[in-house]
Every structure is written in structure tokens, then in C-alpha cells.
Amino acid sequence: MTENNRKTETPSDEILSTGRLNQSHSPRSQSQNADQNQGTFSLLDGASSQAPFIAPELETQKKVAADKTQPLNERIEAYEDIIDSEVGDTTLSRARNIEREVGLRQIYLKFEGGNPTGTQKDRIAFAQAMDAMRRGFEAITVATCGNYGMAIALAASMAGLECFVYIPEGYHTRRINEILNSRVQIIRVQGDYEIAVNLSREMAKREEIYDANPGGENTALQLQAYGEISHEIYDELRDAPAAVAVPVSNGTTLAGIYRGFLSLYRRGKTSHIPRMVAGSSHGKNPIIRAFLKNVPNCDDLEPDRIRETAVNEPLINWHSIDGDYALEAIRRTGGWAAYASDKGMLSYSKLLREREGLNVLPASTAGLLVLLERHRKETLPGDRYVVVLTGRGS
Numbered sequence: 001m002t003e004n005n006r007k008t009e010t011p012s013d014e015i016l017s018t019g020r021l022n023q024s025h026s027p028r029s030q031s032q033n034a035d036q037n038q039g040t041f042s043l044l045d046g047a048s049s050q051a052p053f054i055a056p057e058l059e060t061q062k063k064v065a066a067d068k069t070q071p072l073n074e075r076i077e078a079y080e081d082i083i084d085s086e087v088g089d090t091t092l093s094r095a096r097n098i099e100r101e102v103g104l105r106q107i108y109l110k111f112e113g114g115n116p117t118g119t120q121k122d123r124i125a126f127a128q129a130m131d132a133m134r135r136g137f138e139a140i141t142v143a144t145c146g147n148y149g150m151a152i153a154l155a156a157s158m159a160g161l162e163c164f165v166y167i168p169e170g171y172h173t174r175r176i177n178e179i180l181n182s183r184v185q186i187i188r189v190q191g192d193y194e195i196a197v198n199l200s201r202e203m204a205k206r207e208e209i210y211d212a213n214p215g216g217e218n219t220a221l222q223l224q225a226y227g228e229i230s231h232e233i234y235d236e237l238r239d240a241p242a243a244v245a246v247p248v249s250n251g252t253t254l255a256g257i258y259r260g261f262l263s264l265y266r267r268g269k270t271s272h273i274p275r276m277v278a279g280s281s282h283g284k285n286p287i288i289r290a291f292l293k294n295v296p297n298c299d300d301l302e303p304d305r306i307r308e309t310a311v312n313e314p315l316i317n318w319h320s321i322d323g324d325y326a327l328e329a330i331r332r333t334g335g336w337a338a339y340a341s342d343k344g345m346l347s348y349s350k351l352l353r354e355r356e357g358l359n360v361l362p363a364s365t366a367g368l369l370v371l372l373e374r375h376r377k378e379t380l381p382g383d384r385y386v387v388v389l390t391g392r393g394s
């Protein structure tokens, strides 16, 4: 895209007049709020509140990357420094106390809460914001339950991009308050996540804004960014584990991890590909349903049957955008998928806090729950099991 044909205004009146947007949360009014905050980010609540998003020693890189008067190659180099230093390389630690409690060796926890905004979404947000910068976009958009929006808001601000985040009106996410304190325009959508994605995508097409939603032309980039998780696991274990358990919604994270291990195996680095294990909210995810019903594809669920709660929000959807990739990964590796109830996820997050001292978002325990429930029923053999805990608690 060239400088001349790029449009960077707020979404057009056409979007605002669809009737699906809450006018009191129009992009324009949120923009004004953001400006009053002069672009600063709030700190996170609770246990994580002491840390700024990005390490202070990267102040120079932050200035250069976001400064449009600087040459593009220097901005990209600075942005790469920020990614190298801050995104990914999350910890992989043995859950020794849980192992003793459940009688399964060896469980490793890959804690994605160490990313700047506290979830794995930072990986794809920063990769795409850099892609947007490189390709000359001036703005980026995404629909989200909250976590991805926060990640995109931060990644965009570091890249000097304008940012439009679509969030379903009914969602409880506390991340909206964090996003509101950034230079982002939030559009609350009167509808579900899928409607929010469509609106965000339509706006991207119409306004020539970078579309960071799953399922678009950036799928390969997103899968590659999540594939880094596999490389980091390999770096520590020097082989693939027996299984990797992951919470799923659209299935992008799980599919990316599978692709990463597939590539490591093909390159002769690992002796096998791990079994991919998926967990998601009870009755509210097409990947799990397709697996349990043994049907070939991830068919959509009835939208009316989806009920979001403060716990299940990151995981529910009636249409899993990358669901078929995830389903294929689970089946090809001899993995499995099962549901996790809100109560179960809450109790596993309590277990992680009490036994391992980790503060995790309840939804991010869905993979752990599904792995350990299987073990309870049919005693898994002692081996190396990796559980991806996708987010930190607030």
C-alpha cells in the first residue's frame, strides 16, 4: 500500500449505522477518551500490577519504532529488538507438586502469562503489527473477547499504528478498562464475537486497514508466531513431549503449536510429534464437539446456545475460525479433546495457585483439566507432558 491511497479515518458512517454498534461507544467518543490519556497504558491489576508492559531499557527502541519520521528500516529494527526482548521465551517449569498430587510424571507448564499483556496473544499481535508496519499500513483492527484486543492495542502503539478494537457488548472482560487507557478506539458491538469479527473485517477491507482477525490472509503468519511456542519447548526438552495440552477457541494457538512441532520433526530435530490435546468450554466449542461426535469437520454450533460467562469468555464461539486446522492436528497426532466446565477451570486455577504458586486465568487451565481428567480415568504412562497455560490471572 502506498502513502497516497491509505485511509486512516475512523470507521465509516456505514458501520456506525448498521444498528449493531452501541452509539455511546462510538469510535469517535473512545478516541477522545484515549487522547485525554495521552497514550499512556494503565498497569495491570492484581499480582502483575508492579510491572510495566515493556522493560524500561527499551525506551529508545520504543521511541524509534513508533516515530513515523524515522526511516522504516530503523523503526523495524527497533521493533524487532522489542519483540526479541519482550515477547515469547516464556517459562517452562515442572509442576512437581501437582505431579505428586495426581500421580503423573512429568508435567511441564508453559506459562504464557509472562508475555507483556499476559497472554499468548502478544505473539501474534506483535508479529502482525510488525507486518503492518513493514507493508505501510497506518492502522490495524481486530475483534476480541478482551485479551487479543489488549495485545493488539499494545503492539499497535509500539508500532505507531492506529488501532480499532471490536468487542461484543455483552462481554464481561475487565480488559476493556486497560484498553481504554491506551490510544485505541473501542467499538462495542451489539452482537456476538462472530458479528464483531465480521464488522472488524468489513472495516479493514473498506478502509484499507490491516486485518489482524483470525481466518484472514494472515493465518500463516499467526500459525508461525504460535509455532515459536513449540521451538521454545524443544529448546528446553531437546525433544518433543508425549503430549501438549492447549485451551482452544478458534483453534489458532493449538494449530500453530502443532505446525511448529511438525516442522521440528520434519527437520529431524525431534523423534516424534506430540499428541495434541484440546480443552474448551462445556458445549460451546465446535472443535471439541466435532472431535467427540467424530464428524469430519468443525460444523458451526447454534449461536443461541452460546452463553458467555466471566470464566468461559476467552474460549466460547459457535464458529471456530481455525477449527479445522486444530481438529486435523488433534486427529493426526492421536490426541484428544474434551470439555471443561467453569467450575472445573476455576478449581484448576486454584490448584495451580496453591500448589505451584502460579496466578493463571481460569480459562487457560482448560488443557490441564482435560489432560488430568484423562489420566484420572485411564492412568497415562510416565512421560513428558506439556500444558500451555495461556494467560495470567488478574
Ligand SMILES: Cc1ncc(COP(=O)(O)O)c(C=O)c1O
Pocket (backbone or CB within 6 Å): 119, 120, 121, 145, 147, 148, 247, 248, 249, 250, 251, 252, 253, 254, 314, 315, 361, 363, 364, 390, 391
Ligand atoms: C487466554 C486465552 N486462552 C486461549 C484462547 C484460545 O485461543 P485460540 O482462539 O487461538 O484457540 C484465547 C482466545 O482468545 C485466550 O484469550
